[in-house]
Amino acid sequence: MKVGAGNAEIMFQKELFPLEGFCGIHDLPKVSVLVIEEAQKVAIVSIEIVMLWDDFIEKCRKAVAEITDTPPENVWIHVTHAITTPHAPGGPRIGLGGEVTEGKEDSEEAELLKKRESYENTIMHALQKAAEEASLLKEAEMDVGTGSCDLIRGRDIETPGGWWIGIDGTGESNETMTVLGFRDTDSNLIAVLLSYGMKPCVIDNSEMEKGNRLISADAPGLCCRELENSLGTTVLYCTAAAGDRVPVKTAWYDQVGSDGKPETVDLGVQQGIAFAREIAGQMAAAAEKIIDEAKPVRVNEISHKAGAFVWETKGRIPLQPYRELTFTSDGKKDVPVEIISLGSVVLVAGKPEINAITERQLQERSHYRNTLYLSMVNGGMKYMPDLESYHRISWESQASMLMPGAAEAFVDKAIKLMEEN
Incomplete structure (x- = not known):
């Protein structure tokens, strides 16, 4: 290397x-x-x-x-x-x-x-x-x-x-x-x-x-x-x-x-x-x-893979505390996913900022010893919070440009890239 x-x-x-x-x-x-x-x-x-x-x-x-x-x-x-x-x-x-x-x-x-x-x-x-x-x-x-x-x-x-x-x-x-x-x-x-x-x-x-x-x-x-x-x-x-x-x-x-x-x-x-x-x-x-x-x-090979998935976007809403709120889709957008593997280490790149729970879900499903997430790679997409964040109507879910479920879909796509030959 x-x-x-x-x-x-x-x-x-x-x-x-x-x-x-x-x-x-x-x-x-x-x-x-x-x-x-x-x-x-x-x-x-x-x-x-x-x-x-x-x-x-x-x-x-x-x-x-x-x-x-x-x-x-x-x-x-x-x-x-x-x-x-x-x-x-x-x-x-x-x-x-x-x-x-x-x-x-x-x-x-x-x-x-x-x-x-x-x-x-x-x-x-x-x-x-x-x-x-x-x-x-x-x-x-x-x-x-x-x-x-x-x-x-x-x-x-x-x-x-x-x-x-x-x-x-x-x-x-x-x-x-x-x-x-x-x-x-x-x-x-x-x-x-x-x-x-x-x-x-x-x-x-x-x-x-x-x-x-x-x-x-x-x-x-x-x-x-x-x-x-x-x-x-x-x-x-x-x-x-x-x-x-x-x-x-x-x-x-x-x-x-x-x-x-x-x-x-x-x-x-x-x-x-x-x-x-x-x-x-x-x-x-x-x-x-x-x-x-x-x-x-030991790093015998470096592998870079890139993909994306399509997810529904949502319109802007006034940012304030809510007890009840319905998120409404206003279109669709590609969400990029990339990985670089270095031996037992894999770097996962995305544009959005994610929550710690999504990082854990990614690490639990990864077969690599060390799985690291890099946010805001090759652009930004604000927040991509986990489903529970949307249920609580957190600030991150309000500010996100993506409808619920995107974080979970991101993990699925990243794991798929890791498992590809």
Whole structure:
């Protein structure tokens, strides 16, 4: 097996501000690229950004494919969904309920176009730089390790009027952190892939209305920086099943007010940054322990498979607590499913964010020792919650663009791909 890796900072320029309440930068997010070859060649890209639109993702896939000599269909562009990063100025984004909406900044059109060009060029430059580094492959072996990292909680909370999102909520959780380490023939690390179910939202939307937001890769990104410094290697963070999870500490959240209705608590950007640094240190410590105890896994062949299933979509509804609600179909949509198998490890990629219960169902039915889900790969589709989430009328089920049953159909399709010869 041969492996190459590289990363580069997304050097956002001053001309981008103000934008979406951002006024500056706390830490620069990164683009990281991992290329693996054994019969087939695949490239996994992790971009520490909130989201990217389909047209630009295709440009990114083609760029990585050309630079690393990887088939375009074998390139995965994963965004970590770091909330404390800006959407494209004036460009499309996935709004509440999964609707693709246009930006509504107050800038003049010419200024927006200038900001958008700067935004695109900055991300593409980092991507190309990281891909160039990753194109230099070395003979390698893979280690796999898992361990507990108790830094996430449920976000679904019950209010008198129905279910909403907050902190210290209920629901099934998965505190398992999985690390894939790739080492050269001298046992030096080439790259680390870190899979964990924490959405980068410790700082979240704090002080958006005041215009005090600072760009950050949030706790998972800061964790990667600590590991890169201590291990001297490229570290990719891949957000797993985090649809109904939140970090143990967050600076911006909803709670049930004295009137029984949701109310927002904003602890401020600086408190959010302090939380993010604290959690990043705890994540990094857990990851280093797992890396030290990881065991080698033989990879004789890499297999990439892709498929899709058709599912009914649903229209947008006002997001609020409900005790009763009927979901109504308004069309159909293809839901992509992809897998990459590496020995006893399989990576499962989807566009939507899923809940921990769906991740468990996927892992229970998989014949692979380690089954990892990567959300928001090659685009986003908002949430794909489990059936129980629809029964409770959770926030995720309201915001989903898919009718009930999609998560279960996704698991069926993924397992079918795993079992194909």
